[in-house]
Amino acid sequence: MKRATMMFKSPRTLTWWRRLAVMTRKELWQLFRDLPLMAFVVYSFTLSVYLTGSGIQTQLRNAGLLVYDEDHRASSRELIRRFHPPYFRFDGELFGADEGVRRLDRGESLLVLDLPPRFHESLHGGESVAVQLLVDTTNSAQGLSAAGYATRIIGEFGREAALARIGAANDSSPNRPMVLNDHRVWYNPNQTESWFESVSHLLRMITIFAIMLPAAALVREKEHGTVEQLLVSPLTPFQIMLSKVLAMTAAILVATAVALFGIMRPVFGVPVRGSVTLFFALTALFVFTTAGMGLLAASLARNQAQVGMMTLLAVAPMLLLSGITTPLEAMPVWVRALMALSPLRYFIDIAHGILFKGAGLPILWPMAVSMAMLGVALFGFGMWRFRRQFR
């Protein structure tokens, strides 16, 4: 401890830090003066977070249902009524069997329910009856989900009708053996989608900016030849790289604070159950690690067009496969293995842990350590390449 303070106070290290500070300030100025870029930073962390948080629905909503009712009795009408919003949208009745497929072809509706003649009679006469359901599975996930809801509704309706007939249909105090499932959804009891989607979007934006801004900034110096000027100055390559990362980290942390406390908490009521300090500290670590990927790309690229393509090549899989858009559990094993290289895969657990679950370091440390190790490796490798190029 004593030695560290001494080192910090020695004139050489002081100059070292001062130089780093000057360079960081230069980077920040360069960033702030790019007005179109700043406008998009502001947009991405405010309006864009709002639009995504309020707009994205991942659960089944508004699935268009067409009905070909060949019976038109009380039972069929009652069953149709059970397909209700927000899950289903009644798109009208059909007057022929072929019309259904034609309407599905046009993609206006998602399902066709075909109720046979004598539906009511069969149901009340104790016969078993088949109903047909046509489902558009062009989008397989949506189609399966709609089919699942629909068969559940039909099954429950049938069972109730049958049990009512024999006088045994009181579900609240069943006089028959039955497992009553009682769900408790934790951390987000009402399953408010805006919480998840706005956090996901924030992480998405942090990732894009953290990887691309420093990468482009570094390659720009290479492309313009200004990096030669920097290298003949008393600055070390490490300082040149670090100053870029520090400047971008500072800008991103401020933007994150604006998104969290200006949009997500007041508008959507996103909870911050854990420590705010820990959240920002780990966000900084995440930005640092992700920036390491950008710097690595920057050391491989010769111009900004190349670095843009390289970083995008890595960013798109990170955004789609790290678990912020679709659950990681769904992914094949090799994707999950590949995503061990994505800092976002760790940070999503950290962000959800701190914000929603109120978790602290005792639970989150494995994620934080993995992320830090990844960051050091990326940074170190990028540094090594960068040094070798200019020697």
Added chain:
Amino acid sequence: MNLRRIAAVVSKEWREVTRDRMFLLLAFLMPALWMIVFGYGLVLDVENIPFAVVDRDRSALSRDYLHRFIESRYFDFQGYVAVEEAADALLQSGKVRAVIVVPEQFQERLSAGTGVGVQTLIDGTFPLRTDITKGYVIAITAAFNEELLITHLARSQGLSRRQAETLARPITPEVRYLYNEEVRGTWSIVPALVMFTLMVSSPLLTALGIVREKETGSIYNIYSAPVSRIEFLAGKLAPYVLISMLNVIILWLMALLIFKVPFKGNPVLFLAVSMMFVLSSTGIGLIVSLLVRTQQAALIITVVVSTVPTILFSGLLFPVSSLSPTSRFLAHLFPGMYYANVCWGVFLKGVGPEVLWRDGLALVLYAAALRLIGYRLFTKRPRS
């Protein structure tokens, strides 16, 4: 318009693109690589949800009930937990996403013919996963209940098992899946990926190509050359349109040969609409490049205005019909949704212009509008 001058711009631009080997390689590698990674990797059907169990009853019937979860491919059993507090910690660390708590007297009460409550604790951080988990739990419990009910009815009402079954399950839903009869995830995702990869890669190619001239100052050669605005833009964009069209064909072949997705529609229609889409997506790159000065800004802005809306609003992951009204409106502002509809239409549905004309027309208008805006924005007399 002078064709020779356009040809000159094209050849200059083409040479610039092809001489940057890395850039050229990435321009073709990126879409193909993404097609492979996302085509195999982007699975949307949630399975293997990790869960733990607190079994307070430890009876034959409780094991029977829990086995339905343990053996289901939708769940991934992580083990028994003795107390609920330990389950809390597992949920909090994200090691499990659900915990099923079976109470004491589970078997006793069911055998006595009464209801018994089973509690399921579900991690709510990811509403989609929560919803799907809930759905699986409901479905498995319903199947178990049906079994109980059949046995119960057969015994109490003195019915044969067959009669009891009819009583417990009077309506049989016969589900028929259309267009993707075996409900294969890859068939759904691959046509949409043709849209996604192009929508993300081609605006970036274009934007970087034009801003580079602005940033390095070589654009001043154009300002002082006799080439007119329209000639310059046409020639400048041509290589990027060509690269993107080649990518359309590569992705198309990949979809057919590697992923074995059926192609039921008209190839000419597909290529024509793809051309309109490529003109739209490169148009976005053009507009961005005319508004900014640095490649850094062009890079970020293109990603923010093309990649992000394409992930969110194109229908690739979230069906447009489920979005909120505002987002549905936003979805209509980006070309991705229209082209995704066309891709699904020609690959899986086999529908023709009678259905797809609206999407095609939207893309034509989009391409034309972007060109017009680009033409108005581009000036050979910069203000500063």
